[in-house]
Amino acid sequence: MEDITLEKAAALLLEHDNILILMHKSPDGDTIGSGYALCLALRKAGKKAQAICSDPIPAKYGYITDSIEPQDFEPDFIVSADIAAPQLFGDKLEVYKDSVDLCIDHHGSNTKFAKYSHVEPNAASCAEIVARLIPLLGTEIDAPAADALFTGISTDTGCFKFRNTSADTFRAAAEMIDRGARNYLISTLMFDTKSKAQLELEKRAIETIDYRMDGKIAIITLTTEMMKSTGADESETEYIVSLPRQIEGVMAGVTIKQKGERLCRISVRASDGVDASEICRLFGGGGHKGAAGCSIEASPEETKELIAEAIEKVIGKQI
Amino acid sequence: MEDITLEKAAALLLEHDNILILMHKSPDGDTIGSGYALCLALRKAGKKAQAICSDPIPAKYGYITDSIEPQDFEPDFIVSADIAAPQLFGDKLEVYKDSVDLCIDHHGSNTKFAKYSHVEPNAASCAEIVARLIPLLGTEIDAPAADALFTGISTDTGCFKFRNTSADTFRAAAEMIDRGARNYLISTLMFDTKSKAQLELEKRAIETIDYRMDGKIAIITLTTEMMKSTGADESETEYIVSLPRQIEGVMAGVTIKQKGERLCRISVRASDGVDASEICRLFGGGGHKGAAGCSIEASPEETKELIAEAIEKVIGKQI
Secondary structure (H helix, E strand, O other), rough: EEEEEEEEEEHHHHHEEEEEEEEEEOOHHHHHHHHHHHHHHHHHOOEEEEOOOOOOHHHHHHHHHHOOOOOOOOOOOEEEEEOHHHHHHOHHHHHOOOOOEEEEEEEOOOOOOOOOEEEEEOOHHHHHHHHHHHHOOOOOOHHHHHHHHHHHHHHOOOOOOOOOHHHHHHHHHHHHHHOOHHHHHHHHHHHHOOOOOHHHHHHHHOOOOOEEEHOOEEEEEEOOHHHHHHHOOHHHHHHHHHHHHHEEOEEEEEEEEEEOEEEEEEEEEOOOOOOOHHHHHOOOEEEEEOEEEEEEEEHHHHHHHHHHHHHHHHHHHOO | OOOOOOOHHHHHHHHOOOOEEEOOOOOOOOHHHHHHHHHHHHHHHOOOEEOOOOOOOOOOHHHHHHOOOOOOOOOOOEEOOOOOHHHHHHHHHHHHHHOOOOOEOOOOOOOOOOOOEOOOOOOOHHHHHHHHHHHHHOOOOOOHHHHHHHHHHHHHHOOOOOOOOOOHHHHHHHHHHHHHOOOHHHHHHHHOOOOOHHHHHHHHHHHHHEEEEEHOOOEEEEEEEHHHHHHHOOHHHHHHHHHHHHEOOEEEEEEEEEEEEOOEEEEEEEEEOOOOOHHHHOOOOEEOOOOOEEEEOOOOHHHHHHHHHHHHHHHHOOO
């Protein structure tokens, strides 16, 4: 439960020889990039190291993961990368919940579940922190680690577009390219590749857009039928979730994803002046001002009316 | 017709007091950002300066242009920003075709139409060059100029995703933020804002996708009817043009834009290993390996067959 500096974090890692790295469930580019880069650096420093995740790593990250051989060892130190809270460990890593030695993260909401924590809420990505940690281990960031870290930096900033993107983010990206990161390959895979299923889902998603409050609210609905008939998977809905807020004049963009007959997961994206987390807290969810989420036990149609009504109230108050 | 260094370009500018800056027709973020930043810097250096364009500057660039008052003067020096060839001057600037003193550009295809040229084909944007030119004028890049230059850098690299994006691109972006560029505002306006008309056009564009050669070719058709009924304008087709190449497995992505009953403009985007410019040269067009264009005098249906047949031959030969 102790907050420590990055130097102290490096010292702790160097004191141990068999280091297990945990990534969060439903892994994204930042937890994968941070976890694998740290693994590569620790191995370079002469340690045994392994990065593990409760869920399979999506195939599109193969350029990071393919060259890393698994190592078998009894861990004497456990570090988590980009994990804000124990409920993000996932079923398979549940067992490590109370035994994390070091937590490296950039979420302001981090619950400080580890023995030692190094959390930088101002860092746009966990990968930015790991990029500064690796040199403290006495090793250099090599090309494979640079690929991994560039992935974390670019994905957690929505390709350098989100509000969290700072001059330091751009400088970290430049340094990774200097060290061998294949930025064009990575950007193409992460941001410029769509499956046919994804494209079909996008078309059908646009057809469902429902504007409320003179276009200040836009709501997309993705039913289980739409997911099934297009063959798109959950990871392919990311662009769709960002879509309604992008429409001119929209202050709150909502995506309703049907998860059961009477269960929907809601993602809210908000413009300046509207607090998405305030909206989602009304339904027991949470998040950031710009992006938040919650679940509602109702049909998609009922959910739409409930969330629209709530947003109208919040927007009416906030603007 | 003389190639000169950036230092010499700065010296020439400093020798004159009334400087007219030309931007290319159908202005994009790079010509606008470069032109206006140079204008601001020259005024700061005590000159009269004005940036002009044959076409109106789209309203979305208002955050750059709104604060710049017009100045009235008789120019004694004419400089062009981001203009590769005289046919890009447009009708209103036609009159300056043979009297450009200095050309600042980053297109390898630059025809060297000016008395003096400074062309850097390796620069991802003209704005990157202007960012290095301004300090040579003895002035600093202030926040409004940083906004303009960040716009050029980010738009000409497709938000830091295109192949031309280098470590230097990221460093230039970082420097602009340090100098006051509002990167979040700019990225939102340039890359995360869509009109309802644009979204409707996207949906209809996806409906037209025609796959050929087992999905190696994807062709989108935008008819004049589609443009008219959705109300979308030409500048709103940019995302659509990039779409077909993004589809998994597609090596050549084609967008056919109907311009008349028997006239189509074709944009080709190609993956590694396929040369889009070779395809477009078959129809009298040209461009780069990754992106090229041409016109065909035929109906959209005939155009599709002609271009598909040509691409099948070129892909068959190239891969």
